[in-house]
Amino acid sequence: MTVRAHAKVNVQLAVGAPRADGYHDLANVFLAVGLRDAVTARPAERLRITCAGPGSEHVPLDGTNLVARAAALLAARHGREPAVHLHIDKDIPVAGGMAGGSADGAAALLACDLLWGTATPRAELLELCAELGSDVPFSLVGGAALGRGRGERLTGLPVTGTFHWVFALADGGLSTPVVYRECDRLRDAAGESVPEVPEPDPAVLAALAAGDARALAGALANDLQPAALALRPALADTLAVGEKAGALAGIVSGSGPTCAFLVEDAGTAGRVAAALEASGTCRAARATTAPAPGAHRVPPDPDARPRPGRRPR
Ligand SMILES: C[C@@](CO)(OP(=O)(O)O)[C@H](O)COP(=O)(O)OP(=O)(O)OC[C@H]1O[C@@H](n2ccc(N)nc2=O)[C@H](O)[C@@H]1O
Numbered sequence: 001m002t003v004r005a006h007a008k009v010n011v012q013l014a015v016g017a018p019r020a021d022g023y024h025d026l027a028n029v030f031l032a033v034g035l036r037d038a039v040t041a042r043p044a045e046r047l048r049i050t051c052a053g054p055g056s057e058h059v060p061l062d063g064t065n066l067v068a069r070a071a072a073l074l075a076a077r078h079g080r081e082p083a084v085h086l087h088i089d090k091d092i093p094v095a096g097g098m099a100g101g102s103a104d105g106a107a108a109l110l111a112c113d114l115l116w117g118t119a120t121p122r123a124e125l126l127e128l129c130a131e132l133g134s135d136v137p138f139s140l141v142g143g144a145a146l147g148r149g150r151g152e153r154l155t156g157l158p159v160t161g162t163f164h165w166v167f168a169l170a171d172g173g174l175s176t177p178v179v180y181r182e183c184d185r186l187r188d189a190a191g192e193s194v195p196e197v198p199e200p201d202p203a204v205l206a207a208l209a210a211g212d213a214r215a216l217a218g219a220l221a222n223d224l225q226p227a228a229l230a231l232r233p234a235l236a237d238t239l240a241v242g243e244k245a246g247a248l249a250g251i252v253s254g255s256g257p258t259c260a261f262l263v264e265d266a267g268t269a270g271r272v273a274a275a276l277e278a279s280g281t282c283r284a285a286r287a288t289t290a291p292a293p294g295a296h297r298v299p300p301d302p303d304a305r306p307r308p309g310r311r312p313r
């Protein structure tokens with residue numbers, strides 16, 4: 001049973017003051033993009049995780065992996081053992097601010113639910129996603145959505161047309177909690193007044209609904225960007241290269257260090273990606289489109305053969 005789930009970019013990430021539980025209230029406007037992982041679930045004697053693809057050496061294969069936590073949570077809900085082999089085919093950059101772990105968690109929940117025939121109602125799956133992590137419910141639903149609370153309370157958003165993006169992948173990741181802490185520290189140091197509960201920007205929502213890339217480019221906003229840049233100053237060079245090469249706008253994706261560039265069309269995407277790769281300011285650049293779907297089953301490929309050079313760990 002194979003389920004695919006996509007990466008995200010935050011077209012608005014407004015971060016409130018830290019809450020008593022250590023989280024931050026957000027106005028988090030998620031947009032699912034073309035980069036995706038796949039999780040395959042097969043019956044096994046006990047829970048086993050394998051992973052292949054770029055960066056897979058940085059993915060934990062123990063009980064802390066979100067796919068392991070997803071299987072354990074769903075199994076406990078249905079009073080059974082999580083006896084399953086979960087294989088992750090990774091393409092989403094690890095610790096890149098694109099919710100790769102969350103995508104895998106949502107994909108594993110769905111894959112196990114289908115494999116075990118447990119038919120968990122959608123609302124319950126969403127609750128389990130929220131237990132796994134703040135970004136996991138969005139990975140299940142995809143498209144575009146506003147996340148309130150810590151990002152887990154979703155309202156679907158209308159999107160028209162296709163948005164073209166280029167992602168500059170960085171060497172190494174950034175830790176999400178470290179970036180949130182740096183954001184708090186910078187705001188404290190600047191004596192900034194921060195709302196408890198931030199609000200979505202109507203300009204962002206209108207641009208998504210209208211399919212207006214120029215308007216969306218003008219409204220992109222990420223409150224975690226100053227923190228990501230403080231922790232990784234070289235990201236400013238990456239952003240400058242992409243913008244100079246013709247992107248409408250560049251922004252750090254979520255907690256970073258991936259940089260996201262919104263571009264006018266597929267041709268510009270190719271040119272911006274080539275300029276980023278030639279600049280040496282990133283590990284690789286990937287052109288893709290949005291919106292992308294939520295986690296979904298893929299039919300088995302009768303001609304599937306193991307691909308050389310992608311041996312699972
Ligand atoms: C920043 C965002 C933007 O979408 O994603 P990434 O860019 O990392 O992918 C998310 O808020 C990340 O969500 P996710 O990675 O699911 O976070 P969780 O596992 O729930 O929380 C990890 C840690 O991040 C911090 N955290 C997360 C969410 C939130 N609203 N406030 C927080 O302060 C807390 O320190 C928490 O302990």
Ligand SMILES: Nc1ncnc2c1ncn2[C@@H]1O[C@H](COP(=O)(O)OP(=O)(O)O)[C@@H](O)[C@H]1O
Pocket residue numbers: 058059060064065066067088093094095096097098099100101102104105173174176255256
């Ligand atoms: N399936 C998974 N894929 C990637 N990372 C995972 C996974 N499960 C747990 N992790 C852990 O979560 C951390 C954050 O991973 P990821 O979701 O890729 O990044 P981000 O939170 O920046 O979007 C990783 O550094 C890793 O230790």
